[in-house]
Structure formats: C-alpha cells, structure tokens
Amino acid sequence: MNKKLMILIDGQNIYYGCKGFRSDYKYNIEKLVEVLSNLKSDRELIDVRYYGSLKPVDKNKPNDEERFRKQQGFYESLKYKYTTFIKRTKMKETKCRICGKTFLESKEKGVDVSVASDLLLYGLLREYDVAILVSGDSDFAPVIRKLRDRHPSIRVEIAQFRHMVGVDLKQACNEFIELDKLAEKIEL
Numbered sequence: 001m002n003k004k005l006m007i008l009i010d011g012q013n014i015y016y017g018c019k020g021f022r023s024d025y026k027y028n029i030e031k032l033v034e035v036l037s038n039l040k041s042d043r044e045l046i047d048v049r050y051y052g053s054l055k056p057v058d059k060n061k062p063n064d065e066e067r068f069r070k071q072q073g074f075y076e077s078l079k080y081k082y083t084t085f086i087k088r089t090k091m092k093e094t095k096c097r098i099c100g101k102t103f104l105e106s107k108e109k110g111v112d113v114s115v116a117s118d119l120l121l122y123g124l125l126r127e128y129d130v131a132i133l134v135s136g137d138s139d140f141a142p143v144i145r146k147l148r149d150r151h152p153s154i155r156v157e158i159a160q161f162r163h164m165v166g167v168d169l170k171q172a173c174n175e176f177i178e179l180d181k182l183a184e185k186i187e188l
Contacts, residue, residue, distance in 0.1 A: 002044040003129035003155075006122060007036055010115055010135035011052030017136060017161040021180065026188040029078070035185050036132050036159055039177070043130060048082040049118060051111045055089040060103065085114050116143045123147045123154050130155040132177070136164030141172035148174075 009029070018025045029050070037045040052075060057068045078084045087110045094105045115135065120143050122128055133140060133156060144156045158169055159177040170176050179186065 002042055004046045004127070005037060005043040005130045005132065006046055006128035007033060007048045007132045007134065008115055008119060009048070009050045010111070010133070010137060011050055012111065013135040013137055013164065014160065017164040017179065020163050021161045021183065025183070027179075027186045028188040030081070031186040032134070033082075035182055036134075036177070046128060049085070049115075050078050050082045051085045051115050053087045053089045053109075053111055085111070087111055087114075112137060112139055116140060119143055119156070120147055123151060123156075126151070126154075129153070130157065132157045132159050133173075134159045136160035136166070136169065138166045138169045141168045144169075144172040148172075 009032075014027065014032075018027055033045075033048050037043065054071060054075065055068070058064045061067075075084065075086050090109050092105050093102055095102050115133070116139070119131060119133060119140070123131060124147070131154070133144075135158070147154060148156065155174040156172075157175040157177055158165060158173045159179055161179045161183075165176060
C-alpha cells in the first residue's frame with residue numbers, strides 16, 4: 001500500500017535558498033513537486049500546500065509595481081494547482097539612525113505559524129504518512145519533534161539547499177533532501 005505524501009512549501013524560505021545557492025537561480029515549482037513526489041515509488045501525493053506572503057508596492061522603489069504584479073501573477077497561477085496560503089506582508093515605517101532617511105520595512109507575519117499548524121494538525125489526524133517540508137527554518141524543529149514523539153511512524157523530511165538548514169532541523173527530521181543535488185532537475 002502506498003504511503004500518503006503531503007508537500008508543504010515555505011515560499012519565502014525556498015526563494016532565499018535559491019538566491020543563496022546561486023544568485024541567478026530560479027526553481028520551477030512544478031518540477032520541484034514532481035521530483036520530490038517521485039523520490040520513492042511507494043508514495044502517493046495527496047496534497048501540495050504553498051505558503052507565502054505578498055508585499056505591497058513600495059512607491060519609493062523604482063519598478064516595484066512590476067515586482068508586485070509578477071508576484072501576484074505567480075500566486076494566482078498556484079491557486080489552480082495547489083492549496084495556497086498567501087498573507088499580506090505588514091509594512092512598517094523605519095527611520096535610519098545613520099542617515100535619517102525614512103523607509104518601509106516589510107515583515108512577513110503568520111506564514112510560519114500556518115505551516116507549523118498544518119504540519120502538526122494533519123500529522124496528528126494521520127492525513128499523511130510522509131510530509132516533505134520545503135524549508136530550512138529551524139523554528140520547525142520543535143513541531144517536528146512533537147509530531148514524531150506522538151506518532152513515531154510518521155516521516156517528516158526536509159528539502160532545501162544545504163546552506164539554509166541548520167543542525168537542529170536536520171536532527172529533528174527523518175531525512176534531509178539536499179536540493180543542491182537536485183538543482184538541475186528543478187531549475188526554471
């Protein structure tokens with residue numbers, strides 16, 4: 001019998017993982033899902049959940065409207081294929097102590113909580129047998145440990161570029177999937 005697989009993607013974390021891997025590197029989400037879901041033949045993909053945030057247009061940045069439209073278009077396209085959770089980024093006016101200029105600083109709020117909640121809830125409900133979390137955020141380590149303590153048969157695997165994943169997260173999960181080794185297969 002096939003194991004039920006759920007893939008949870010932390011959009012901002014994978015974005016920065018790509019930038020750190022190679023400044024011009026971009027991944028194709030469909031290729032990423034295909035590669036991850038086919039790593040082992042005894043798995044059946046039941047759901048892909050994408051979590052991200054949409055930063056409003058910063059009128060002080062040239063061409064930021066274009067960035068906003070592209071990001072909005074990307075998120076719209078995801079809605080037709082995957083379960084998506086897109087939060088609006090909070091903007092805070094900040095004054096530079098050195099130069100005195102005021103600028104807008106963005107803060108992603110609620111995305112990690114949504115990922116952690118879904119990972120824990122669907123795991124406790126046994127909605128999946130294997131979860132692949134595409135993130136390197138060590139804040140997920142305690143959630144993974146709690147879930148695995150409660151249901152030792154559940155597997156939680158981390159997929160991310162090597163430079164983004166700390167020791168704590170690697171120790172908490174069942175397996176670490178290095179996207180560095182899969183980069184050619186998932187590239188846009």
